[in-house]
Amino acid sequence: MRTRIELEEARALMAESVRPLGVEQVSRQEALGRTLAEDVTAPLDQPPFDRSPLDGYALRSADLTGASPEHPVSLRVVETVYAGGVPSRALGPGEAIRIMTGAMLPRGCDCVLQHERTDNGLEQVQIYAALSPHDNYCDRGEDYRTGEVLLPAGTVVDAAAVGVLASAGLSSVPVRRRPVVRVLSTGDEVVSPDLHPLPAGKIYGSNQELLTARLRELGVSDVKGLLIGDDPREVADTMAQLLGECDLLITTGGVSAGDKDIFHEALPLLGAERVFWKVNLKPGTPAMYSLWQGQPILSLSGNPFAAAATFELLARPLLAALTGESRFSLRSRTAVVEGSFPKASPGRRFLRGFYQEGRVSLTGKNDSGMLASLVGCNCLVDLPAGSPPVQEGQTVTVLLL
Ligand SMILES: Nc1nc2c(c(=O)[nH]1)N[C@H]1C(S)=C(S)[C@@H](COP(=O)(O)OP(=O)(O)OC[C@H]3O[C@@H](n4cnc5c(N)ncnc54)[C@H](O)[C@@H]3O)O[C@H]1N2
């Protein structure tokens, strides 16, 4: 087991330890928010036929020379084509075909005139305007052509993309498989937030709630959070059960050095191999990573800010490696600090911050066990080891959440 490693090394060890989850085929609507695993190409031309953009008459521009309200051109109306119908004949010289918006244009026509610029005749029509070839003419394939890449691999499917898939008659698409994640929070002192009144010596568990909600915010829907006490055997058995149904198991609590820091016992009981323990960062130093039959187990500190921050710093890159989805990767920015932080940072430290337009305000209490000031935090400020206290106006690196 590696210990006291840098964050980047921890990420590399996790990334190389997991097999990507692969690809699944889902329906158009289920694809919303998912990442395309392959290019989606057009199976047809859109529109699939030349069509009229107006309610009016399909015409031959050569017939219309000099037409005006004063000198109309008179044409014989030979057919009416409605949207959804198919013209029964080609348009000949001296003829007009009544046509509706979206209807297939007949062969022989090269332009369309809206009926407002005619006398709207049903058998004979007076045309009040001359047109050039291709005026008001929608070509087959003008939106996209067969074989064109409509949505490249890696696209996150949004509403517009769902519409494009529908327009192409595509019922399902290959997307990156989303992981099933279970969160197991440990601690004899931790009880369900729904237990009232709160017994003496106990606290309400928040980690399992925050982390499952965070996973859902990131688009991972098959998540469940559980609470369990500090019995290593029971923890090992529950982990075995959860590992049977998930791709990633996240635990919180019990990873430090106290008598009840049970993962040092529970993981060997489970038969899991510990890959690393302790990462050079604050909060969340005692983070641990293990593998059980190739399946990843990420054990985070029980302190609520530590659990939340190391979820971002460790679980997200691990999810990125599992899924190949860039949504899980963290983006960084440089920002000018508003406010200050009084402590020096002998080791690498992450602070809560609120980033906006190149500035980051430090959003309040930063102790590892304090949660309330996480509300409104949208980034973590990355202070390298050896940083002096943070001063107003200083430039820092932030990781956007
Ligand atoms: N002698 C030492 N003591 C500690 C060390 C150390 O190196 N030597 N490391 C400290 C650091 S740093 C951290 S971080 C914590 C990590 O502790 P654990 O991960 O073992 O977590 P617990 O002791 O189980 O809990 C810590 C804290 O968080 C509360 N907690 C736990 N679970 C939840 C939950 N689901 N929701 C809300 N709060 C939770 C728990 O009651 C504790 O107060 O260890 C230091 N100690």
Ligand code: MOO
């Ligand atoms: O590493 Mo711990 O979360 O700072 O107390």
